[in-house]
Amino acid sequence: MNRFGLVVLGLCLSTTSFVHADEWSKTYTITEKPDLRIETSDADIHVDTWDQKTIEARVTSDRYKIGGRGLKIEEHQSGDSVELQVHFPHDTHIISFNFHNHVNVEIHMPREGRVNLHTGDGSIRLANFKGQMDLKTGDGHQEIESVDGTLRASAGDGRITASGRFDGLELGTGDGRIEARVTSGSTVTPSWTLHAGDGSVTLELPANFAADLDMHTSDGHITADIPLSVDGRLSEKSIHGKINGGGNLITIHTGDGSIRLQKS
Secondary structure, eight states, X not given: OOHXXXXXXXXXXXXXXXXXXXXXXXXXXOXXXXXXXXXXXXXXXXXXXXXXXXXXXXXXXXXXXXXXXXXXXEEEEETTEEEEEEEOOSSOOOOOSOOOOOEEEEEEEESXXXXXXXXSSSOEEEESOEEEEXXXXXXSOEEEEEEEEEEEEXXXXXXXXXXXXXXXXXXXXXXXXXXXXXXXXXXXXXXXXXXXXXXXXXXXXXXXXXXXXXXXXXXXXXXXXXXXEEOSOOOSSEEEEEETTOOSEEEEEESSSOXXXXXX
């Protein structure tokens, strides 16, 4: 065996936290509306809802042992507030040709409440939830489906797709596209912001939706399939206007990407 092969073998054998698969789970009883917070540096988070007064949390890993010198899970409940942190080992020395850590955090919880979800290198999926939603990914996409309430979602590098009835809406990504589908009954309270540093933005609105618009792209074009009245000079890269008589402000800005406004 050559020297490189011996080095790789030695590094693989030196770790005690690498295993084939492991799992952790816990159920929390909730009396009213839950307040859930999840923090992890490198895992996928998937949250769905059900008609039970419990939060079921499940962490699975096909690369690290849970506990000991492997993954460390810190969890705490105070009333209806539940906090879950998943920490990765710092002393693992593994050479691998598959760089994804394959750690998943799966949650089932009551439909209405509050969630604060944060992963450094991983994706977030959230569905069928109502309430206040704060989502953040460092390097990963976000899929938010059939939600209701106030949504703030940001990604350092990744796309964001969102659909639902919104009161507050704040979406931002450094490198990735944004696609937002707004359903009937949504209100701009007090203002909405959609910003992409390097990527396109598509916003789909109901036909009778009323709002003021501030749309600007540095390197792209703007397409509006909804009738709007323009304030000032019409430009391919900047439009200030109103739809259905106007209302509170929706700001859509992109650095390198196009903007599309369309009717649902």
